[in-house]
Amino acid sequence: MTVAVVDTGVGEQSPALSGRVTAEGEAGKDCVGHGSFAAGLIAGAPTGSGAVTGVAPAARILAVRGTDEYGNGSAQLVAQGIESAVDNGAEVVYVGLALNTGDDELARAVAYADSKDALVVAPAAPDVVPDGADGKPDTRARKYWPASIPQVLSVADYGPTGTRPEDAPAVLAPDLAAPGDSVVGIGPEGSGHFIGSGSSLAAAYTAGAAALIRSYQPTLSAAQVSRRLLEAAYPDEVPKLDVYAGMTVVLPPRGTTAGAGTAPAHLPPAAPQEPRERSLLLGGGALVVVLLVGAAIVIVPRGKARRWRAAA
Template identity: 40%
Template sequence: MIPRRPETVTRRRVGAPVLARLLAGAALVALSAPFTVTAPVTAAPAIRCTTPSQQLLPEVPWTHRRLAPQRVWPLTRGDGVLVAVVDTGVDGAVPQLAGRVRRGVDVLTRGAFADDDCYGHGTFVAGIIAAQPAPGTGMVGLAPGARILPVRQAYGPTDGTTSGLARAIRAAVDGGASVINVSASSFFPSDELRQAVEYAAEQDVLVVAAVANEAQQGNPTAYPAAYPEVLAVGAIGPDGRRSEFSEVGSYLDLVAPGVDVVSLSRGGIGHLVDSGTSYATPFVAATAALVRSYHPNLTAAQVKRRLERTADHPGGKLPDPQVGWGVVNPYQAVTAILAEEHTRLAAPAGQPPIPPVAPPGGGPDHRSSAIEFSVTAAVLAGLVALLAYLIPLGTRRDWRSVGDSGDAPARDGRAG
């Protein structure tokens, strides 16, 4: 059995001292996994490094069976896209990430890099995005062609601040990322954090952020996920339902697998399993990387809208406060033709074209664009109505083909 990350063994509730700080408006940031914040710190804390795993998962994880990224890999694997992981750092020496991780930036320590990770949270997140295929395991990143820019904004699960998170987002933009994964949350709005998100949007960078895991502890609004420019992500389980811990609200955009997720351990060759919106978020960030690689002319706002429009929509009014626009769909996100983008998106030079055939599965894809279906139905209905009108009229007027008697068909104002 693949070991779980230690913090998911017991889900702790927010204690009275922490609640007092929250009510006082303390600028706390917690990693969006099923545990809660404690007091912020002003210096590097004495974080105990997590124990590396040496155990590989041989089979394909349920998350990949659900999202089926292999369908889109013949078109794009995310090549040419730099994804920033704003987190606890990323262990660039892990075999399945070797050569894919830049030195990065540590916003907590001036001049330091972020390509190591004592706690392991950032490495787990990065593996979901860009882990390389390896012998003996079915675990691979959703966008294995992408590269990772680690930006450290915390050393462990509870020491982040909104100011550090804001600096990290700006550092990710300045570092050249076109997609930023933020698997951390603050429960209070901040001008500094909002301005950092606006800076990313102005530079055409898409921020993808977790909605946090406090649905059963009051469901407080999570930032930066709640800012309108951000693609906010919640979690579902293997049954397709919203995870009980995943927060809800009008700002929720998409959901992705976030229960029993398998990814990489720091400091070893093995894997771990964990749950949280922290781990749903990189599935969406990786899908954004696939889209930005295949459709490089789309803006960040268009990529956000494309992921929403092409999701596996729930029944009822959209967006749904429980699951947003639905479950992210990597294949549809890359291949769908959206009328609102005003033009058919051709494949970039050197890329295979979007296939005009139905995807694997033995039948048409029932999740095709609703707009395309509506337009086709309207055209067919118009043709049927026209024929219903013209055929009886032509019969009454004894229409004949030109050449039968040397004369053209009879016409008048109604038939013309």
């Protein structure tokens, strides 16, 4: 599978991705390092002791710039990156940015990817809390793009405890959650490791899972792969990515319901109440007789012994 990384670029010199990176333009250089980190989570292959392995370590990476060389993204660059990635054969398109503008432009790019049967995966929120108009951190949950577009699989992060860090940006109705706190990954070159956090890294894990499923079952469409990831996810307030279940679960056909196509069940009529009432009356009468006989066994001998005289 080919996974496009629409981000800051991907370092072609990274040992973990050696020979599997195709870059468009200047995207083979990654001065910021974020795109290389995400690509390693998606498709990094082991290179020695302590190496980080990605979810789909045999996948190919198509590096596409969605930012300038300093890591500043825009809706125009991301939209162009998505369209270019699809035109160059990407089956899964990972977008490493969460933008607060450009919904129309990005919606057209995602629709184009959908028409080409490519699955777009994006973070549900940025990795750091954005500043508001007053210059202070804005912690409100809001829509970000392209994650808010219906065809996009939007992903939020969670940490080792299963919850999101308290200082993480608020997310609004993500489709899925995946590991994204204190994640270890690769850099654009060399064998060193880095640590990062955020929904963008959770989205990278999910993009790797999508590539793995598409390689295992190549007849599945992008929509079917998305459905597998969502319906096979670990149940929680936000379903959590389960790569193994996504690969192995057998889902019912779309649109079926329990018992569809079978004859309705016919329940037997309720049992009549008369026999039950008669049984209760007979049982109650028998109990009364037993109690009377028991009392007679105790009382009669004593009465005869006193010749039925009253006790002193």
